[in-house]
Amino acid sequence: MNDATRQLIRAIHDSPPRAMFAAAGAGSQALADLLGVPGASRTLLEALIPYAADSFDEFLGGAPEQYVADETGRLMAGRALARARHLRELELWSPIGLACTATIVTDRPKKGEHRAHVAAWTPERLRAYTLYLEKGARDRAGEEGMVSGLILNALAEASGLAERLALPLGAGDRQSAETYDFAAPAGQLARGEITRFGIEPDGRVRLDAGPGAVLSGSFNPLHTGHTQLAETAEALLGRPVAFEVSAVNVDKPPLEPAVLLDRLCQFAGRYPVFAGRAPTFVEKSRLYPGAVFVVGFDTAARIIHPRYYGDSEAAMRAALAEMRDRGNRFLVAGREGDDGGFHELSELAIPEGFAGLFTAIPARTFRNDLSSTEIRAALRAEAMKE
Template sequence: MSDLVDQLVAGALDRVTAWPDGALARSSPPPRSVLPGSFNPLHDGHLNLARVAEEMTGATVAFEISVTNVDKPPLAVGDVRTRLAQFAGRARVELTRAPTFVEKSRLLPGVTFVVGADTAERLVAARYYGDEARMIAALRDMADRGCRFLVAVRADGAGRVRSLADVAIPQGFARLFTPIPESRFRTDASSSAIRAGRRAAP
């Protein structure tokens, strides 16, 4: 019989919780705080951001990996297991089939999502929704489900430092977003840069 990871990747389930001891569950209560990402690979920046978020919220941060992606093919079962293995003995992971934050909020209501300023910018960019009305409706949907965003400073590919102050939050939704001060957290590390460095290594 296939396990829960197989069922999730196959589309039979839309959410699976992986506990630090390796146990899998299909209907665990949502965590209070979640740090989403691909974690390919997990690095110290992710772990430090989770630690700071825990200090600010008073809630243990779980990590979230969506096995489906808006722009990329779905993850294979082997890839999911490899990424999960990085968290063994470290942290809870929510595996989902929710590539967008609207979908994540439906699976994980009441959650505070821990994101970088670059992600916050995409959250309020109408082009990612088709038009401004759909973007506003999505923000309202997430707000109605009790979700919030804790936003970290992030340096972009050009080295420009972006923070929540640089994000044009639509009127009426400022309460959804809380900044993490740069004095508490900033990392320029990225999983893509780490992968590129590994490929370039002799």
């Protein structure tokens, strides 16, 4: 390791963020260098080298269209960020998802270009880098050194550092980078300049048409009850289900942009997610016309209760009619109540004329009694023990 690399890594170790790192095809030298400088535990949460296709697919949650591609690198970084955020639990440091997918010199000739796709995803932004290396200009160690240097530079930038390693690019090499900004739309949402925005699993920001099916909530935290419900709804509807983090709620203060961005980290690399300013479902209907809303029993009960419409039966019916006329409907999952019983849609007295607005998810198809409140309480109790 040269002095410049050692100095950069020391600065990375002294910076606040902590990272989960995943690399395939190249990048092992970057990991070795990070571990070779004292203080690595202040930077690395964990590292994964998913070389085999089965390991790679399991990490991503499915096989990518192409293993060495810009989109795949971003998906890997998203999965790494979600993992880093999960490992953080109740601590306050900022997470980084760092990833590399590459194809470089090996023991057999390769038809395609030698290249690496590196990405660093933080709550505020995703920075994706592509490096093409001239074939025959370097041996395996030389190409590995170039890719690892790029990885360390990406980590340094994500950590807020100005220092960079000088990469000796040749005439036949080329490097590019692209930034996906999440902080800007989050700020616009908080100021009321936009009403919603979305983030695709690969980091692309969506300001255009909304999803066809939506599972909305605070997701504090996201858990398997949410993801299994979304998967069940997708199977029943035959269309993708996007999550929506409610930035503005009826009974709670609006989420600050930093809090909202932190919640959105949980979906990175795996699930499409939107953030919206609509606190009620009739307002969500205006944001997502024609969408199916996936809800639980308790939410469905509130949707048809006049109490949530200023104790006005007429206002409740007008809201239901507006949602129906806009093409929205509700897919309702059963849920365990405070009384310990499991309650389903059939128990609700749907107002006359609106039965077609609600469809039940049978308990035999889906049941998960996890509670975000209970999960948060368990995390706090665990933190107090430490």
